[in-house]
Amino acid sequence: MSALLEVSDLHVHYRTAARLTDILARRPRRFVRAVNGVSLSLGRGDTLGLVGESGCGKSTLGRAILRLTESNAGAVQFDGEDVLKLPPAELLRFRRRAQIVFQDPYASLNPRRTVAATLGEVFRVHRLCPPRQVEARVQELMARVGLPMELAGRRAGGLSGGQCQRVGIARALAMGAELIIADEPVSALDVSIQAQILNLFTRLQRDMGLTLLFISHDLGVVRYLCRRVAVMYLGRIVEEGPTDEVFRNPKHPYTRALIDAIPRMDPAARLPAAQLGGEPPNPRNIPSGCAFHPRCAQAMPACRQGEAPSRRAIEGRDVWCHLYPSATAA
């Protein structure tokens, strides 16, 4: 599997709004390090789940890969090209091949536009086919994502959440995108509708060989859909590897805590004992050393200071944690 997407040491920093007290005290502007040195690689046809608590930077990372948010440093290689350096015309070409599906299906569609107009626009803007073929292409697309034809004339405002999300996915597929970044695409949907959309992703992945970066806070969904998983904490990836391995035997204490916190369906199961104390952290104020150390039961003096732990390769996966010997020490 050749890498279709290669992200290296990506940084995205947002400037925070200056408070009046900051201006008066002439304090320098502060930054939120939303993505703080992330590297990942995604093979053609592969599925990678990106999980973490709210505020960990997973959505920002997804947007930065598509250049919907500007990055401060690092590189994003897509099929050998550096996306961050593409001139505008080339960027449009890149976006035919890489698309995003958003969390809120209502907010990402124009409520006063019909389904046919929303989908047809894609073909017209990118000049993918002669105007008289647009209608046929739209119908083909609707069939592929399981939208009944009688909805073509319906405005997005009159669709259900699940139908809206199908339109969002159809729009991403319209140009034959190879990479789809799906940002919490099923989080706003009811359980039964969520299962329908997950089945659609499974089918698209199987039949079209779609490459999928699936961002979600729901570990159950990621476990079901993605072959590999990356766990993010405060702007960095802390563990990355094959999903089944990571779930069976998590290495990073944070990954273990996340997995233990998933409510079990087993009626005999009790709530797990407290793994994680404290509150989800604030990206404005990232602790030194390993950012997870204030909540970590296994934190050692080395975790509290200096740089974040380096990558350690262990049992077929990568872990960024001082509990494991680093490559130089081994």
Add this chain to the structure above:
Amino acid sequence: MTLLAVNDLSVEFVTPGGRLRAVDGVSFELAEGEVLGLVGESGSGKTVACRSMLRLLPSERARIAGGEVLFEGRDLLHESEAQLRRLRGSRLAMIFQNPSTHLDPLMTVGRQVAEPLIYHEGLSSRDARLRAIELLRQVGIPDPAHNIDAYPHQFSGGMRQRAMIAGAIACRPQLLSADEPTTALDVTVQAQILRLLLELRDDSGLAIILVSHDLGVIASTCDRVAVMYAGRIMEQATKAELLRHPRHPYTAGLIASRPGDGARGQELRSIEGQLPALSALPAGCRFHPRCPHAEAVCRTGDLRPLAIDPTHTTACIRWREATAAA
């Protein structure tokens, strides 16, 4: 001992398009120290059922169309507003999904926790403040003596939910109705809040109605579960019985829809179609248009819950056939 008995409760909303029945003939019971899960998808009526029990719905738009809500033998639906005010916040408490919209942003957390103590128990504000600090400590707020003077916006989502719980349990209620209390929270904080609720139950015999769309949350916390769909209870049983031997195709579908340990690349057995609108409810069993086991008998008539055994009811008249086919 039965603490709460809801019998045949129906709630209607008056809309320009006519009356919509959001809750239709719902019955359940709750014993002291018991946790009952109300599970269902959006629009199933679980929140409306919960709020109408405490008569918290706007009276100009919502109307209780029938039934009774017996709390320690007294029908809450026929109590005076003054009497209800004495009960709410003291013996009956409620917490909500979004603590930010249910806490006053202009009042310190401490005052909001202390308020029911002053109002219901006649404590002086000094004594109430001391009790509030104790309560904040009990729900796991760090440094309560300092945080009592914080405003809600200074708290994280999990801490706000804890503060709301502290206010709800201030007067040691017997019944707590918790409407999606962890839906807005991260999974790690969710586990903390659920554990806190169960500890309160264990310590004080608090009975809890836990409303959730998440079967996993229900499975890890509740003693009994009622599954709602389109305003009706479809199935009610002990947790173990419901999860191991669902006797309604909707319950079975909900369980199968969860991407649990299902094999990757294999499609989930999802429920086809979508939830019906309250303005266009199907005749007969409300689930029949989406049900894989529906027959002619399911499409007409008024289907009422059947008792399979003393602790298990289902609204599916074909549950034997459906279970055998599954």
